[in-house]
Amino acid sequence: xxxxxxxxxxxxxxxxxxxxxxxxxxxxxxxxxxxxxxxxxxxxxxxxxxxxxxxxxxxxxxxxxxxxxxxxxxxxxxxxxxxxxxxxxxxxxxxxxxxxxxxxxxxxxxxxxxxxxxxxxxxxxxxxxxxxxxxxxxxxxxxxxxxxx
Numbered sequence: 001x002x003x004x005x006x007x008x009x010x011x012x013x014x015x016x017x018x019x020x021x022x023x024x025x026x027x028x029x030x031x032x033x034x035x036x037x038x039x040x041x042x043x044x045x046x047x048x049x050x051x052x053x054x055x056x057x058x059x060x061x062x063x064x065x066x067x068x069x070x071x072x073x074x075x076x077x078x079x080x081x082x083x084x085x086x087x088x089x090x091x092x093x094x095x096x097x098x099x100x101x102x103x104x105x106x107x108x109x110x111x112x113x114x115x116x117x118x119x120x121x122x123x124x125x126x127x128x129x130x131x132x133x134x135x136x137x138x139x140x141x142x143x144x145x146x147x148x149x
Contacts, residue, residue, distance in 0.1 A: 013055025013080035014039050016091045021051075026149065038075065044149040050075045051147075052098070054133070057082040061094060061141075062134040071102040076147050079133065079140070094140040095147065096133070105131045 018028045021042055029041040038050035052075060054063040063079045079094040108131050116122070135141065 009057060009082065010053075010055050012082060013091070014053045016055075016080055016082075017051065017053045017078045017093065020093060024144065026147075040078075042147065042149065047149050048074075049147055049149060051078050052076075053078050053080060055080040055082060059084065060134075061136050061138070062132045065101060065105060065131060065133045071099040073097075073099070077101050077133070079135065093142060093144075094135045094138075095143045096135070096140045097146050097148075100140075101133050104133055108132075 014030060018030055018040055021028045021040070025044070027043040031039055031041065037052075039053040040051040042049050042051055050072075054065055054077060056063050056079075058081070061079070061081060061084070065077075075098040077096050077098060079096070080091050081094070082091050083089065084092045140146070
């Protein structure tokens with residue numbers, strides 16, 4: 001298979017997530033273009049959620065997420081791994097509420113700052129970059145109930 005770039009990987013994840021949600025009976029709309037807040041709008045029975053899709057490929061269940069991710073009760077993250085194992089070419093999905101994602105990123109950020117300060121390397125306040133959300137234990141694997149729909 002030809003090497004894909006990051007944009008193609010991200011778009012693939014959005015379409016895989018939309019297809020899976022549609023197959024589960026949800027109404028799904030893709031946000032075309034580079035929408036900052038969400039990638040999919042998902043509805044079911046009068047309820048709706050915004051979904052942010054993050055995609056990776058490879059054996060690690062880790063995804064790059066901007067540190068400014070918000071804890072919004074109407075936002076859910078769907079993390080897609082396109083190639084979790086060499087013997088399986090099917091994507092797998094990890095679903096987490098934005099509150100959970102934000103807490104993990106904030107905890108990692110605090111640990112990084114503490115480590116830098118302990119080493120005598122100060123960190124400028126207010127600088128937010130990117131971090132990685134991870135689910136190597138599989139706590140969020142196929143946990144579609146976190147959509148709350």
